[in-house]
Amino acid sequence: QKEVEQNSGPLSVPEGAIASLNCTYSDRGSQSFFWYRQYSGKSPELIMSIYSNGDKEDGRFTAQLNKASQYVSLLIRDSQPSDSATYLCAVIFNDMRFGAGTRLTVKP
């Protein structure tokens, strides 16, 4: 069983819409959760971290965590073409574990 699972996509949304990216994880003891954005050919860039149940907002990004359901999500409001990238979910077990990523395309 994979430790961190994401839909590979591609997820396509029109410009201005809300993009919703989802991630599930296997270890109930995990306490730290992260979202990274990776443009094609580039390295991952940290965009959000979340440690407590509930929502955390930062600009157009909202991370949502539900530890009981072992589920973390990322919402991108007012999506822009520049948001087109692969989004990696990362969870700390003993060390950091990454999902395979969801590829997001925002169409003008």
Add this chain to the structure above:
Amino acid sequence: DGGITQSPKYLFRKEGQNVTLSCEQNLNHDAMYWYRQDPGQGLRLIYYSQIVNDFQKGDIAEGYSVSREKKESFPLTVTSAQKNPTAFYLCATHPGQGAHEQFFGPGTRLTVL
């Protein structure tokens, strides 16, 4: 990436050769990591080091070696024992106690000819 540099950006290796990838940081971070990324897969941990002169194997250490002689530097050697080394290699750092985020260098793309 910021204060993390990796070189070279692109590297070509002939079969049977050892190659060394450089990772340098000026962030004064204690921990450093090496990951490998293959198309359609998540990052897989090769080696990590939490302190100078100490390092631990990750999930896919076979065919790789590292050293940590200075806090700023964590080079990765891809040996001839690594049978499928073509991949994108990422170095990351972690500030240490109280912080959990990792920050990545720009990466090295290794291709076996």
